Amino acid sequence: MAVEEVFYTLDEFDTEFPADSVEWCPAEPFRDVLVCGTYKLIENKEGAKDERCKRIGRIYLLRVTDGGKLQVLQRIHTSGVLDMKWIHFMDGENNRILLAVADSNGYLQIYELKEKESKTELQLIAEERIDDDNEDVMALSLDWSTRGCVSRTSHLNSHIAVSDSQGRISHFTWHETDNLIKDFTLRAHEFQAWIVAFDYCSDNIFYSGGDDNKFLTFDTRTGSIPVLCNSKHTSGVTSIHSNAVKPFMLATGSYDEILRLWDKRNLKRPTSEINLKGGIWRLKWDPFTHQYLFAACMYEGFKIVNSNYDMSIIGHYNKHCGISYGCDWSLLKKEDVSRLKVSSGETLISTCSYQDCALKLSAINFNICES
Template sequence: MAIKEVFCTLDEFNTEFPADSIEWCPAESFQDLLVCGTYKLIENKESAKDEKCKRTGRIYLLRVADGGKLQVLQQIDTLGVLDMKWIYITNSENNQILLAVADSNGYLQIYELEKKENKTILQLIAEERISDDNEDVMALSLDWSTGGVSSHLNPHIAVSDSQGRISRFTWHETNNLIKDFTLHAHEFQAWIVAFDYRNDNIFYSGGDDTKFLTFDIRTGSTPIMCNSEHTSGVTSIHSNIVKPFMLATGSYDEILRLWDKRNLKRPVSKTNLKGGIWRLKWDPFMHQYLFAACMYEGFKIVDCSYDPAIIGYYNKHCGISYGCDWSFLKEEDVSHLKIPVGKTLVSTCSYQDCALKLSAINFKIYEPDS
């Protein structure tokens, strides 16, 4: 069956450094904003012994303007960015829009989105090193316990690292991070960590040792499930925030696996995406479509409502497909931006070509009106 051309490129931006992470803001009134993280390894023979000096990066804060054009609001020069996640904390006392960043120097950073003098900017308000010693460690991935929106003042953040460990922090409304614990999970790099969005006592991790692990902090630091179904490193895990038992994993072995969390011994389905799967993102509307960054095989959209089927393919990048995300803008919001094609906006970024692309997709994924 031929895959339909569902993507229409609206604009692109040269990130200068290789781009590997992209995230749309979930907060109302700011859903036209997105961030892109970059990472570059700088070869410098004079500082060859100092590996930390060889990693650099940037964070770009961008807005989608009329006609689907990208506007850069802010450029933050920082260390290499490996992963980022937004959270919108809503409560009666203090609303905050926060961006957590995992960096190449082993730090978890928290930025707050602020409006200052009619400008929207990110301001660094907290950071903590994930390792207690001076070893060379990289923070590789992170996840908020709530999946992006929370009325809880003190959500958790899990961070995976290059030494195979998982650390959990708690964010406090006094704008500080408290480390709760660090546990050793994998023999090699822990590429991914993800919470169960229905139970923040439970989180999952995947590593270069091909293990897919489940932890429950109520039972201690030993995983309650160790699955060896994947035949290469496990690189992406995403819990479905609406469908309580559905979980997706991706691997270098190119297989998208869907799981029922009540039985993690074997997947309920396996779909070959013909490319190593670096990121998986459930759509924020129906929660049945997965957006997959497939490294050397572009980006794909998979309909997981019945038997998983690839329904969209995007191959307009010239580098490794690393970052992808869905916009939270609804159809009427997209229409107000005077975008003539498509009903939903998505973004993609890739490594060698240092490119961020904004696209519209032309099939409807919104829940029907009640």
């Protein structure tokens, strides 16, 4: 199968503002639900960019309906959205689906997905500013410590790390009483800290990447100094994703266009790498085999990479006209896709891009889902 035949576009949604983040809900019965975040910087009358209080955005909550069409369930007007991550807590009858959001006004927000009277919507239940002294700091990325298992049986020891535009990482603890407590903030990078990601095998370990080209490893048990500083990337480090089932595998992406795989037991040099011919803004392991990486490659569209043996590109989606920023796999399997009356496709994926303000829904047509 040729790489361009892997994707089949089903629908497109005009996000009105530039779109930079998309995430599928991991929890039943809402796996046909996804969110898309947007971010727009407003210019003042003189044409210069006023960096304060002029960043706006929206969160769109959408559902896939029959025939693979996108239906808008909710529009939330907010500041610019830079990153979002879902988590699902199952604790007896206390079944909760939460969405953490990093925004351009420097807040970490927690929304809860609720269904009342057949209406599905997000409700804001908590928020904390990452820096009380500087309103110009933007929250750039975030990760839950528990996303190695996106459905957990308890709220206990659930942490969130947030990176910011001043190069710092803030560490929060989420309490089941709907409280966010900031544990500490540490200086990680000289410039923007583009990405933060937990190690999904240890809640104590997290990684960060920044515009200073550094890829850092932190251990909360040892203090605020990184336990490892890697400088193999030749441009800013923009994406890091731990593999949830392969305990020693980690992927990083960079403006230098190279996707690198690492063995966490030896982070001095990558185990393999491949040039994707575009700056890599986001990387997502597939949720079925954990073998394939979905990459948003900025000016080179979206690509799926097989991580086995010698890495290879098996899919290239270039139907967007703007910078490719957001991508994600749904957890819908082939039988779910069939129930949605989509004639072909193993699962559904979503992509979003900046200048063309577009969210696209596609089916992928290669055997990825587990039986």
